Amino acid sequence: MSTIEFDNATKVYDDGTVAIENLSFEVEEGTTTVLVGPSGCGKTTTMKLVNRLEDPTEGTVYFEGEDIETLDSIELRRSIGYVIQEIGLFDHMSVAENVATVPELKGWDAEDIDDRVDELLELMDLPPAEYRDQYPTELSGGQRQRVGVARALAADPDVLLMDEPFGALDPITRENLQDEFLDIQERIDTTILFVTHSIDEALKMGDKIAIFDVGELVRYDTPANILEDPGSEFVADFIGADRTLKQLQVTQVRDVMHRDVPATYDHLVEAVTNGSATGTDGALVPVEPSDSTQTALSRIIQAGAEAIPVVQDGRVVGIATEEAIREDTSDRRQSHEVA
Amino acid sequence: MLPTVASNAAVTPAFIGSYLQYVRDNSGELISLTLQHFDIVALAIAIAVPVGVTLGVLITFNDRAATVVIWLAGIMMTVPSIALFGLLIPILGIGNPPVIVALVLYSQLPIIRNTYVGLQQVDPAAVEAGEGLGMSRIERLRRVQLPIALPVIMAGVRNAVVILIGIAAIGAFIGAGGLGNPIFSGISQAQTARIVVATILLSGLALSVDYMLGIVEQLLRLRNGEDIDQSVGTRACRRVIS
Numbered sequence: 001m002s003t004i005e006f007d008n009a010t011k012v013y014d015d016g017t018v019a020i021e022n023l024s025f026e027v028e029e030g031t032t033t034v035l036v037g038p039s040g041c042g043k044t045t046t047m048k049l050v051n052r053l054e055d056p057t058e059g060t061v062y063f064e065g066e067d068i069e070t071l072d073s074i075e076l077r078r079s080i081g082y083v084i085q086e087i088g089l090f091d092h093m094s095v096a097e098n099v100a101t102v103p104e105l106k107g108w109d110a111e112d113i114d115d116r117v118d119e120l121l122e123l124m125d126l127p128p129a130e131y132r133d134q135y136p137t138e139l140s141g142g143q144r145q146r147v148g149v150a151r152a153l154a155a156d157p158d159v160l161l162m163d164e165p166f167g168a169l170d171p172i173t174r175e176n177l178q179d180e181f182l183d184i185q186e187r188i189d190t191t192i193l194f195v196t197h198s199i200d201e202a203l204k205m206g207d208k209i210a211i212f213d214v215g216e217l218v219r220y221d222t223p224a225n226i227l228e229d230p231g232s233e234f235v236a237d238f239i240g241a242d243r244t245l246k247q248l249q250v251t252q253v254r255d256v257m258h259r260d261v262p263a264t265y266d267h268l269v270e271a272v273t274n275g276s277a278t279g280t281d282g283a284l285v286p287v288e289p290s291d292s293t294q295t296a297l298s299r300i301i302q303a304g305a306e307a308i309p310v311v312q313d314g315r316v317v318g319i320a321t322e323e324a325i326r327e328d329t330s331d332r333r334q335s336h337e338v339a
Numbered sequence: 340m341l342p343t344v345a346s347n348a349a350v351t352p353a354f355i356g357s358y359l360q361y362v363r364d365n366s367g368e369l370i371s372l373t374l375q376h377f378d379i380v381a382l383a384i385a386i387a388v389p390v391g392v393t394l395g396v397l398i399t400f401n402d403r404a405a406t407v408v409i410w411l412a413g414i415m416m417t418v419p420s421i422a423l424f425g426l427l428i429p430i431l432g433i434g435n436p437p438v439i440v441a442l443v444l445y446s447q448l449p450i451i452r453n454t455y456v457g458l459q460q461v462d463p464a465a466v467e468a469g470e471g472l473g474m475s476r477i478e479r480l481r482r483v484q485l486p487i488a489l490p491v492i493m494a495g496v497r498n499a500v501v502i503l504i505g506i507a508a509i510g511a512f513i514g515a516g517g518l519g520n521p522i523f524s525g526i527s528q529a530q531t532a533r534i535v536v537a538t539i540l541l542s543g544l545a546l547s548v549d550y551m552l553g554i555v556e557q558l559l560r561l562r563n564g565e566d567i568d569q570s571v572g573t574r575a576c577r578r579v580i581s
Contacts, residue, residue, distance in 0.1 A: 051471055077473030088468030091564040092486045101482075102472050137564030151472070161471075 003029045003159055003191040004050055008059035011045050019045040021215045022059070028208070032185060032192040036202040037212030037238075043195045046212075047161050050193060051080045064158070078102055081152030081160035081190070085167045087144050089136040095121070095147050096132040102155040120150040123184060142173040149181070153188065162194045166201070178204060199239055203227070203250050211235055223250045245294065247329055253296050254289035256328045257310045257318035265307050269316050272309045286311040287320065293328070296320045354531070361532040369521075373540055376517030377548075379435065379510065380503045383442035388496060391447050395454025395492075396480065405455060412448035420445070420509045428513060438510035445506055446499035453495025457488030490559040497552040504545040508537075518544075 004027040011019040020042035027033045035043040048054040049061045052073040061068040063076065089098050096117045103113045118128040124146040136144055145165060152160055166174040166181075178201065185192065196202055202209050203223045211219040211226070211234075219226060219235050227247045230236035239246065261269055272286050284303040287296045287310055300308050300322050307321040362369065398405035420441060427437035461484045469479045485492075511519025518537045525533030550572060557573040569577075 053467075053471060074473050074475055077471060082468065082471035084464060084468060084471070086462075086464030086467075088462065088464035088466075090465055090469075090483055090487075091462075092562055101469075101474075105473055105478065135564050137566075148468075151468075 003027055003064055004193065005062040006046070006049070006059070007062065009046075009049060009056040009061055010058040011042070011049065011054060012057045018215050023217055024059075025210060025217055025220050027191060027193060029191050030189055031207040032194055032205055033208045033210060034194045034196060034202040034206035035210045035212060036196050036199055038214075039197055040214065041212040042215050043197075043210075043212050044163055047163055047193055047195050050159065050161055051077045051082060078106055078155060079157055079159075081154075081157040083145075083148050083152045083160070083162040083165045085164040087148040087168075089144055089147055089151075091136050094133050094135055095126070095139075096128075098136065098147055099150045099154050101151055102157075106155055108155075116154060117150075120153055123153075123187070124150045125180065126150070140173075141169050142177055145169065145177060149184075153190070157190060160190050160192045162192065164196055165194070167196070167198075181205070200246070200249075203246055211238060244329055248294035248297060248325070249292050251293040251328060252289065253287050253291050253293060253310055253320050256293055256296075256324045257289070257320040258324065259318045261309075261316070261319045265309075265319050265321075268305065268307060268319070269309050272311065272316060284308060286316070288312060289317065293320070293325045297322065297325050358532045358536055361530075361536055369536065369540065372516070372518050372520060372537075373544060376504070376507060376519075376541070377544065379438060379507050379515060379517055380442065380500065383439050383446065383503055383507075384496065384500060386439070387443045387446040387450060387499065390443065391450030391495075391499075392454050392492060394447070395451045396458065396485075398451070398455055399458050409448070409452055409455065412451050415444050416448050420506050421512065424510065424513045433514045435515050437513060438507065438515040441510070442503045442507060446503055449495040449498040449502070450492070451495075453498070454488065454492050457491030457495075458484050460491065461487045487563055490556050490563060490565075493552065493556040493559055497549055497556065500552060501545050501549050504541060504548070508541055 006023050006025055009023045010021050013019060023042075023046060035046055037043050045054055049056055050063070050068070052068060052071075055069060063071065068076065090101070096114075099117045099120055100113045103116060108116075117132065121128040121131055126143060126146055131139075131143075131147075136147065139147065149162075149165065152162075166177050169177065182205065194202075194205055196205075202211075203226075206223055209219070209221065209223055209226055210217055213234055219231055224247075226235065227239065227243055227250060230239055230243075236243075268284065271284065284305055285299055287299060287308055289310055289312055296308050300306070300320075306323075307319050309316050310318040310320055394408060398408050423441045423444070424437055427440055431437040431440060465483055465487065466479060469483045474482060507515070507517055508519035508522060511517055511523055518541050521533040521537040525531065525537070550570075553570060554572045554576055557567060557569055558576060560567050561569070561573075561577075
């Protein structure tokens, strides 16, 4: 079932600017859909149609099957989390008060609110004992956006809207937060609509990617499919020249690994199990099934090995060979060329 | 007269001695006049703040209304107080009522303007976040915009209080009482001591109320997470609070 559906939505601003034109697509429940495109392409406007910060000039947006304009905008927004690049924390309120905003608007019991705030701060890796009573201005940029995400998730929304949530952070913090958020995303099972101008972030965060050119949706597919076959020059340009590298980034080790380890690699498995893992050139650090093939390849090269053991919960569950990774990438390219 | 006082008079100029003499002879009355003065201003401010803040909030919804209201409040400031009192007497009689009404009118410019400016300066991201999270317009005002604008509004109130303490003295002319009394009687009876002492008390009152409200303003700024140079009083207050 689709949670959000855009049906021929058009938005023209009062000054005559056409932000989006005849936009139609569905966001599937429980997925992360990333809207990506150059600035001014209408991706943020598209997102704002969902919580009615903007209303379409023509066409309809459906939320769980209902025409969004028949719903009360205040109630609707309280069931949709909202995270923005500028974060917009309330500086006069403590971290706990910020996170408690929506539950309080909804009139939860004080006790339930307290429990929920603690739970979310734990989830966001901000120990409540330390952070509850701090004020936003005492926090770093990364911590502030964690509070922003916690605040958006507080009333357990069906949908989470994120407008360039990590855009204002330094690259290292951004990457950490992306990784953590990928982890959180698996645990919360919320439909997420994520806006970014960075194709790398889109490929990393999205189950599905909607690529926008000015005012229109030019491609809506999974990251792997888009990388395999960009389909148009605009999309290919947008992805950039390092498509193969990006493919490595979005392919998980679990998709290429051999589950039955061939006997030739027994020494590697043994080395990892003994904790004395070394290849010919140096330490061989095992990968996890959810790691990217890029990580696997880089560790293989670093250690001067020909393969790398895949470890989950301390157990070796398979092996990823350099050959398998190479084959996987060239298979994908060929399948596109044939098509 | 005690010898110590006599020796004081010998080293200080004669007129200072006469001022001290006036203070000693009338200390009870001076205290009650100061309190009376404070009461008049406090009552006027108690009415002026809700009125001014409400107007300041309302005009954020309409730019043209904002221009007109702030312009009118500015015009108000240019009307000589003595003329305004005179205009109000036929309607409200003499004594406190016309003075209170006049003071409320004079205080509107700083209060309305600072409320308006304070609300405009609130980080748009905080307002957008509030809206996106499902706050109604009233909830946004109450939970986000007004609390964040409060230090700026407080600065306007401070400004108004200082203005009112001065203007209230002229209210004595139409029978409102307060520290204007010794000034007017000092003028008509050529008693410089009365004028000087009352003026010093007025300034002292204005400065001390200003300082105390300044502490409140700084505490509000600190609560909003602003990084400011704290006054001695603010630091002392924070120590007492924590």
